[in-house]
Amino acid sequence: MENSNTGTVIIAGGGITGIRSALELANSGFKVYLVEKAPAIGGTFSQLSSAYPDDKPAFCRFAPDINAVYRHPNIKIITNAEISRVKGEAGNFEVKVVKNPLRVNENCTACGDCMRVCPIKPYDTFNEGLILRTAIDIHNSTAYPFLYNIEKETPICVETCPVHINIRKYIGLIAEGKFLEALKVIRERNPLPAICGRVCNHPCEDACNRGKIDQPVAIDALKRFVADYELKLRKEGKSFLPKPPEKSKHIKVAVVGAGPAGLTVAHDLALKGYDCTIYEAAPVPGGMLWLGIPEYRLPRDIIEVEVDYIKHLGVDIKLNTPINKDFTIDDLFKKGYKAVFLGIGAHKGLKLRVPGEDDYEGFLDCVVFLRRVNLGDKSKPGKKVIVIGGGNSAIDSARTALRLGSDEVYILYRRSRKEMPANPWEVEEAEREGVKIHYLAAPVKILGSNGKVTGMLCTKMRLGKLDASGRRRPIPVEGSEFEVEADCIIPAISQRPDISFLHEGHGLEISRWDSFVIDKNGATNRPGIFAGGDDVTGPATVIEAIAAGHTAADSMDRYLS
Amino acid sequence: MCSGRIDPSLIMEAFVNGADGVFCGGCLLGECRYISGNYQAQGKILLTQLALKRAGISPERLTIKFMSSAEAQKFVKYVSEFMDKIIELGRIGKAENLSENELKLKLEAVRNALEGKKLRWVVGKRTEFMESGNLYNEIFTAHEIERMFKEVVMDEVDLQEILLRLKNKPSSVKELSEKMRLPSHRILREIANLKKMGLVELEDVSGSSPLWKTVDE
Numbered sequence: 001m002e003n004s005n006t007g008t009v010i011i012a013g014g015g016i017t018g019i020r021s022a023l024e025l026a027n028s029g030f031k032v033y034l035v036e037k038a039p040a041i042g043g044t045f046s047q048l049s050s051a052y053p054d055d056k057p058a059f060c061r062f063a064p065d066i067n068a069v070y071r072h073p074n075i076k077i078i079t080n081a082e083i084s085r086v087k088g089e090a091g092n093f094e095v096k097v098v099k100n101p102l103r104v105n106e107n108c109t110a111c112g113d114c115m116r117v118c119p120i121k122p123y124d125t126f127n128e129g130l131i132l133r134t135a136i137d138i139h140n141s142t143a144y145p146f147l148y149n150i151e152k153e154t155p156i157c158v159e160t161c162p163v164h165i166n167i168r169k170y171i172g173l174i175a176e177g178k179f180l181e182a183l184k185v186i187r188e189r190n191p192l193p194a195i196c197g198r199v200c201n202h203p204c205e206d207a208c209n210r211g212k213i214d215q216p217v218a219i220d221a222l223k224r225f226v227a228d229y230e231l232k233l234r235k236e237g238k239s240f241l242p243k244p245p246e247k248s249k250h251i252k253v254a255v256v257g258a259g260p261a262g263l264t265v266a267h268d269l270a271l272k273g274y275d276c277t278i279y280e281a282a283p284v285p286g287g288m289l290w291l292g293i294p295e296y297r298l299p300r301d302i303i304e305v306e307v308d309y310i311k312h313l314g315v316d317i318k319l320n321t322p323i324n325k326d327f328t329i330d331d332l333f334k335k336g337y338k339a340v341f342l343g344i345g346a347h348k349g350l351k352l353r354v355p356g357e358d359d360y361e362g363f364l365d366c367v368v369f370l371r372r373v374n375l376g377d378k379s380k381p382g383k384k385v386i387v388i389g390g391g392n393s394a395i396d397s398a399r400t401a402l403r404l405g406s407d408e409v410y411i412l413y414r415r416s417r418k419e420m421p422a423n424p425w426e427v428e429e430a431e432r433e434g435v436k437i438h439y440l441a442a443p444v445k446i447l448g449s450n451g452k453v454t455g456m457l458c459t460k461m462r463l464g465k466l467d468a469s470g471r472r473r474p475i476p477v478e479g480s481e482f483e484v485e486a487d488c489i490i491p492a493i494s495q496r497p498d499i500s501f502l503h504e505g506h507g508l509e510i511s512r513w514d515s516f517v518i519d520k521n522g523a524t525n526r527p528g529i530f531a532g533g534d535d536v537t538g539p540a541t542v543i544e545a546i547a548a549g550h551t552a553a554d555s556m557d558r559y560l561s
Numbered sequence: 562m563c564s565g566r567i568d569p570s571l572i573m574e575a576f577v578n579g580a581d582g583v584f585c586g587g588c589l590l591g592e593c594r595y596i597s598g599n600y601q602a603q604g605k606i607l608l609t610q611l612a613l614k615r616a617g618i619s620p621e622r623l624t625i626k627f628m629s630s631a632e633a634q635k636f637v638k639y640v641s642e643f644m645d646k647i648i649e650l651g652r653i654g655k656a657e658n659l660s661e662n663e664l665k666l667k668l669e670a671v672r673n674a675l676e677g678k679k680l681r682w683v684v685g686k687r688t689e690f691m692e693s694g695n696l697y698n699e700i701f702t703a704h705e706i707e708r709m710f711k712e713v714v715m716d717e718v719d720l721q722e723i724l725l726r727l728k729n730k731p732s733s734v735k736e737l738s739e740k741m742r743l744p745s746h747r748i749l750r751e752i753a754n755l756k757k758m759g760l761v762e763l764e765d766v767s768g769s770s771p772l773w774k775t776v777d778e
Binding site: 112115116117118119120121127130131132133134152166169172173175176 | 677678679680682683697699700701702703704705709713716717746749750753754757758759760
């Protein structure tokens with residue numbers, strides 16, 4: 001054997017190609033890791049009943065190779081494992097391999113009795129579902145030694161849900177009429193069920209297998225139903241809030257921002273016995289839930305009820321108390337808080353970067369506009385309103401403007417309907433309400449006279465190749481400029497965290513998108529300071545903020561104990 | 562004898578030996594001397610009824626009634642009601658439109674299914690699954706358990722019937738499907754399963770269809 005090569009090679013896939021390459025590479029001196037998703041190597045090929053002209057089972061010819069791989073000193077086989085992340089560059093890769101359990105321990109002698117009595121029979125995917133197999137099974141009958149394993153799947157809805165609520169369980173409980181128990185299951189992972197039941201973008205329903213037959217299970221609506229049911233009982237005095245947990249840890253924790261991420265952190269930590277205080281700059285709790293989402297989508301009394309639930313757990317929410325240059329994060333530590341969570345959200349609208357956007361009155365960012373409306377100013381923004389953007393905040397702004405009495409509301413989006421990030425049902429409802437949406441159009445210049453907006457110069461767009469976000473990049477069509485009249489323009493083209501509240505020398509690592517940089521546990525570079533939600537990811541969904549809150553709360557608990 | 566002690570296979574023994582109906586009497590629910598004996602009896606009767614139904618035999622031939630030992634009138638009422646029911650149903654097999662051999666085979670299949678380890682384990686795990694959950698602490702709802710339970714019973718009865726038929730005579734999937742009045746894809750599935758378990762093997766090929774027989778122990 002010639003050992004001229006050094007280094008390590010990882011091969012993903014233990015089929016015939018993987019095995020042959022592993023042998024060749026190992027023979028030329030590399031150290032080889034063979035990663036296979038199934039419990040045994042060999043792949044589909046070794047299981048075929050005839051793959052050669054002489055009609056012998058493929059395994060007869062292939063077995064020596066498999067044997068050689070097993071015995072080769074330079075090959076390490078990792079079965080039942082998947083590559084979850086690859087980092088680095090050629091010559092210096094860092095690969096993360098996740099190994100799945102076999103769920104059968106090493107005492108197995110492969111007698112096969114378990115298979116004969118196994119009552120659970122899923123479809124046999126190797127035979128394209130034509131026959132059934134047993135839940136405990138030998139994955140590959142050509143493997144030596146026989147490897148029995150139990151394949152266990154997490155339901156697709158539970159896996160898709162960012163906070164992994166046990167959806168299967170609570171839907172089952174609802175089917176049995178055990179509504180309060182179902183709510184308890186939801187509350188294990190989601191502290192804001194009534195809110196999520198109304199505004200969640202429910203990725204679980206998009207993934208639901210039932211959707212392939214007719215319609216997905218109405219997971220979100222069911223969640224809303226149980227949350228409302230409990231609320232009704234509580235109002236009638238038939239159900240009561242649980243006993244608040246004792247603040248047994250005697251450790252003070254501060255949360256900045258009472259949005260979904262901050263509320264989740266406070267909720268989780270309060271249940272673990274910490275003394276939590278939320279500092280909120282706005283006069284209302286809920287963050288974007290209150291300031292961004294219009295009332296027709298999320299009634300304010302629902303937010304109040306959910307916040308009251310969290311307050312009831314012993315969380316103190318200080319409204320109108322911004323953290324700023326006078327009252328800094330460091331002051332929080334001085335006041336005795338042992339850890340701080342930053343959940344300030346993304347409340348600063350991005351600039352359009354077209355000429356004239358700062359020059360005229362009537363040009364209003366969607367965050368400013370929605371905040372104004374949601375805090376009680378119900379004056380109409382203008383007679384003819386143009387909203388720029390295709391996200392949920394654009395749709396919210398447009399529908400709100402229409403409801404406030406604007407005569408005509410247009411949405412301008414530079415891609416086509418398919419690429420719109422807004423929830424499709426929201427877009428449909430907006431159209432039905434009378435919002436006119438123009439696709440493939442983008443602003444070029446804001447027009448105005450006497451200091452007021454009079455209209456906008458736009459250009460038509462066409463779609464080019466896919467960009468980094470996986471959507472087709474819009475390209476302006478030359479010479480297609482046209483003018484639209486308007487007395488109010490509302491850009492809704494994404495937001496960024498407003499980090500102007502940070503004092504000098506705060507020492508936090510900030511990305512070029514003004515967001516906080518955190519590790520996988522939600523911790524920032526400063527010990528004791530954690531972050532999560534929109535101020536890390538940029539504008540995202542409620543459920544993702546809750547997921548970030550859970551992660552941060554867990555690692556804060558580990559940090560503090 | 563405590564009604565909780567009645568094994569489903571005992572009930573099936575009576576049917577195999579020609580009984581037209583089996584009446585099971587137990588103490589009032591909630592008044593069991595052994596805490597849960599009559600609840601277990603109820604569960605076992607339900608299981609047996611399910612298996613009988615799958616084999617095409619009227620589940621009404623089996624019943625369980627609860628009464629205290631001082632309630633003679635109730636006992637008389639229940640027994641005469643049951644007798645009327647059985648007289649109305651007629652002789653076992655006749656009402657179900659089954660020949661003597663077929664009936665015997667079906668009843669034996671049900672008996673074998675109920676005697677086997679598989680159903681016993683499933684029944685035994687039932688309460689555990691609903692109360693404390695499985696190994697991964699996943700608690701199943703009654704709805705899910707019920708659905709799974711029914712599927713397992715149906716599957717096991719079919720499986721035992723196929724085994725009995727193949728023991729008598731090697732047959733093809735098509736023949737089995739005709740005799741058992743089940744779609745052939747279901748039979749094929751069971752045969753594939755049995756082959757994997759090492760319980761049946763290929764005997765011969767007649768025309769283009771393979772004939773299967775059971776493996777001798």
